[in-house]
Amino acid sequence: MQGDHAEAQKSESAEDPLPSMLWGLDPVHGVFAKLYIKDILELKNSCTVPGVFFYKTHPITKVDILGTVVQKREREKFVSFGVDDGTGVISCLCWKKQRTSENIKPASSSFGLNLLEQLNKITQLEQRNSQLDLGDIVHVRGWLKDYREQREINSTSVSKIADPVFTAQIARMLELPYLYRNFYDKTFEIPTDSPEPNQQGMKTLSLQRKIKQFLNQTRVKNFYQQELEAIDSLVCIAQQDQVSTYLQEHSAQTLQKTPCVSRQIHEVFQEAVCALQEEGIIFQKVAGPSKLYLVTDEAKELHNVTLRIIQDDSTRPKHVDKGCPFLHIVSCVRHSYSAGVSEAAVQRVLDRLECNSEIISTMDRHYTAA
Structure with missing residues (x-):
């Protein structure tokens, strides 16, 4: 069975979509890619370099996920936990940091700062944040790898998020379609000499x-x-x-x-x-x-309609805290003004309104009246 799986995986990755010498030209290769867990589990392995995976034509080595802890297993040197973002579940590995504070001599700075005491506080904070329970919302960054034919994340950063009203999850739900549409789903093309x-x-x-x-x-x-x-x-x-x-x-x-x-x-x-x-x-x-x-800059009616939408909707209970989401504004503009207005045109109007101090961007692509 393992031989068949290896042959199938090798045939799937018979040739990388992009030569390895050109991977550095793709900006996606150098960042923690924010992907749906379902897509992370389906990434194809590189046939030339272990630990490199491909989403379409983009080489991926490290990822950034946000989800709910649904599994947990603790060992002496590491903690393994499963994270679910609604599209799939992936295993994450967090190695326990071994600190030998007793080997560190107490020292204080000229400002009266006890370095050992501060180090102990940082250690306690890290330990407290690493105590994950089922149902916790976690933000995980790490390197991808396959271990015993299972895809997992070797985490470099794990943060437990206090999110009683799902603010972080909603923000991620709004951010991911934008990233897919503008970066991940676009084919990376190498400039030709023609x-x-x-x-x-x-x-x-x-x-x-x-x-x-x-x-x-x-x-x-x-x-x-x-x-x-x-x-x-x-x-x-x-x-x-x-x-x-x-x-x-x-x-x-x-x-x-x-x-x-x-x-x-x-x-x-x-x-x-x-x-x-x-x-x-x-x-x-x-x-x-x-x-x-x-x-767009001369369409005063479009500017007025957009401003009026933000002024009216930002006072509603569901938008009063964070402001109106960008896609909500686009939908309202198309309904009230014209169905032909593009997202890029609406974004240009919002930038102009914010430059004129008529609106304020409260967070990633959320706006409220000034």
């Missing part, structure tokens, strides 16, 4: 910056994409490569009328506009063929 994608990306980035500069200077409230394509200073950026490519075969007048060039210029503008939408600089209030874009 000049064509880089030139295309740099051209789109240059056009994106130029459009932002144009919107900031003119204080335009809304626009259509075809209106941007009629501005010479923007078109010059979008058609730089096309000019160099076709100049030998076309005159300047013919170049402007070439359908292929016009289509490529339109595509560059479209990529730049989409990037501005993802950044929250612009948004569409009404989705449709007209494609009218509104500038």
Whole structure:
């Protein structure tokens, strides 16, 4: 049975998603990854380096979990306990620290601080926090490993949390989807040396910056994409490569009328506009063929609606302590203002309101009226 399991595990990890020499380029590799326990248990082993696991294309070595103690086993040198976060249960190992305070000579500083006494206090505090019982909420950080074909966490930090109203658990429930959506579920891509994608990306980035500069200077409230394509200073950026490519075969007048060039210029503008939408600089209030874009900073009605939602809802009992959660604000804005408003646009509005001291961020992505 063990041989079959090893063969199956080896076939699953026949090739790592990312070469080991490139692991350091992935920012996820260097942090304590906050993952659901179910996903931690299903991480694939690296076929080249023991102790390294993969979530999709991201190499994982250490994790950060929050959950309830549902199992406990104590030995002379360590404590083993199971943690449940609602998606699965994983075993955590906490080694007992052996302190020989009797070998430390009493010493005091010039300020009258007894170092041995302070050390004993720290030891007692650590021992008290390490006394885990079933039902305790714990925050665990540690290194992943497989021991006897079982996934477990060799903990470097274990903190017992007094959380009678589940504040920490609710905050973790709000944080994890954001991390998965913006980091873990995104494929890590190594930049290539191919000049064509880089030139295309740099051209789109240059056009994106130029459009932002144009919107900031003119204080335009809304626009259509075809209106941007009629501005010479923007078109010059979008058609730089096309000019160099076709100049030998076309005159300047013919170049402007070439359908292929016009289509490529339109595509560059479209990529730049989409990037501005993802950044929250612009948004569409009404989705449709007209494609009218509104500038987020100039959308006063959106700012007023968002501020009014926070002022009203932050006084309600369930939000009075922590403030309104970000996703709740987004949902209310879409219901009251427009279903087409992106999360990035709402975040930009919240940042502007906080900069103007009209709202206050009370904790991670929670807001209340100032």
